[in-house]
Amino acid sequence: MLLIFLVVVAIAIIRMKNLFAVVMLTGIYGLLSASFLVVMDAVDVAFTEAAVGAGISTLLMLVVISMTGHRERTTRHKPLLALLVVTITGGLLIYGTLDMPYFGSADAPIHNHVASRYINDSMQEIGVPNIVTSVLASYRAFDTFGEVVVIFTAGIGVLALLSIAHRPEDGDKTGSFNDSLNEQHLIVRIVSKILIPFILLFALYVQFHGDYGPGGGFQAGVIFASAIILYSMLFGLNIARKVINQPFIQFISAIGVLLYGSVGLASILSGGNFFDYNVLSNDHITGQHLGILLIELGVGCTVASVMIIIFFNFAGRREMQQKNEREHNKNQELS
Amino acid sequence: MLMGLFNYWIVVVLMMIGLYIVIAHGNLIKKIIGLTTFQTSVFIFYISMAKVDGGTAPILADDIIQYSNPLPHVLILTAIVVGIATTAMALSLVVRIKEAYGSIEEEEIQQQDNQIQEDEKNGRQA
Numbered sequence: 001m002l003l004i005f006l007v008v009v010a011i012a013i014i015r016m017k018n019l020f021a022v023v024m025l026t027g028i029y030g031l032l033s034a035s036f037l038v039v040m041d042a043v044d045v046a047f048t049e050a051a052v053g054a055g056i057s058t059l060l061m062l063v064v065i066s067m068t069g070h071r072e073r074t075t076r077h078k079p080l081l082a083l084l085v086v087t088i089t090g091g092l093l094i095y096g097t098l099d100m101p102y103f104g105s106a107d108a109p110i111h112n113h114v115a116s117r118y119i120n121d122s123m124q125e126i127g128v129p130n131i132v133t134s135v136l137a138s139y140r141a142f143d144t145f146g147e148v149v150v151i152f153t154a155g156i157g158v159l160a161l162l163s164i165a166h167r168p169e170d171g172d173k174t175g176s177f178n179d180s181l182n183e184q185h186l187i188v189r190i191v192s193k194i195l196i197p198f199i200l201l202f203a204l205y206v207q208f209h210g211d212y213g214p215g216g217g218f219q220a221g222v223i224f225a226s227a228i229i230l231y232s233m234l235f236g237l238n239i240a241r242k243v244i245n246q247p248f249i250q251f252i253s254a255i256g257v258l259l260y261g262s263v264g265l266a267s268i269l270s271g272g273n274f275f276d277y278n279v280l281s282n283d284h285i286t287g288q289h290l291g292i293l294l295i296e297l298g299v300g301c302t303v304a305s306v307m308i309i310i311f312f313n314f315a316g317r318r319e320m321q322q323k324n325e326r327e328h329n330k331n332q333e334l335s
Numbered sequence: 336m337l338m339g340l341f342n343y344w345i346v347v348v349l350m351m352i353g354l355y356i357v358i359a360h361g362n363l364i365k366k367i368i369g370l371t372t373f374q375t376s377v378f379i380f381y382i383s384m385a386k387v388d389g390g391t392a393p394i395l396a397d398d399i400i401q402y403s404n405p406l407p408h409v410l411i412l413t414a415i416v417v418g419i420a421t422t423a424m425a426l427s428l429v430v431r432i433k434e435a436y437g438s439i440e441e442e443e444i445q446q447q448d449n450q451i452q453e454d455e456k457n458g459r460q461a
Contacts, residue, residue: 003341006379007349013356013372014352019364026368036382037378040386042407042408042411045382048415053415057419061368064429064430065364072362073362082359083359086351086354086355090351093351097347100343102339102340103342103386105387105388110384114406115405118405130394131395131402132405132408132409135406136412143413147416147417150420154421161428214392216412310420310427314423314427317430
């Protein structure tokens, strides 16, 4: 049923011309797919998708369309040809699914390789009840390291493309502009001011409870970042920059990656393989716990700070554009 | 028999909707939304494969025998966060394109590029 909703929303996304409505629909799409993931037992994934798909990505797209305009032009190039290509590809893919094992069957090939070892032995080997965490942070820690580096690199990329030298002396002007805008949303501001500490606390809970329940560094990072993003949306970018200044948050994102990597190096130096936590302590379960705690902390730091960097840079760019426009208008009035 | 593959067919439909948006729409933001739709369909595909009938979420507890497969969950968990990071990267490129060309419609950008090329050619001839 949820899947049918997903298809309906996706078709609506094709039909809509107003990009604002399209972005809202992608938010709904993200939330629906998160609910579907809960039904499919993937609680950790659903957590992340709810925070990312329905939260952060929708907000980023909103900021971007406020810079680039809300309307899509009506012309489409060669819709019939595209439809033909899509139909043929889809037909071939559906033909491919005919050979697949049925949904939910326990003897499918996917369940017969490493998965049974993760399920049966991870309690003795890692000592962490949440199998997803033990696979993520211990069995496949090298993979996850790669992912964290990709996120860090994307953060650097956004910085390189969008960062502007922030001059503090223009701060007052843009600040007053923001305040006048924000006073319209008094109730929203008060409610979210009450909520933000709880969101931050919840992020910390998710971070450190990831061993026992759904959660971990990735989820905690995006939840933490969404609290900060909420704050900066409602109280203006300049006030948020005073709370968390940008060099500091860039430093934290690098520290996260370094912390993760240095856990790997520490395990080499104490005589094990890269990311082999057994050697970190005398008791291998304690070693695993320590290793997982540290690298989840590294992941959390990097993910949260990269998300905040991305949002700050988009919003900062927008503020700069608005200011340029206002100055441009003022100049025109003068001449 | 029909229901056994239903999830995968929906995945294919969603994937093709994403692909159609990427091919047929000229607006760059719409294209990125198409890509995220495509991406989400892949997530749903992996997670559907991980599901085992009668299984529960892969968090070990005493009186539970059947768990769903945790490995695809791990892969997709990291893929979602990497996905938003790369989407942000694409969006920042769109912002720069808007600043440089004043438009995010593919055809207008192409026109401007052609114009510049022609101007250069004429300049060289003159």
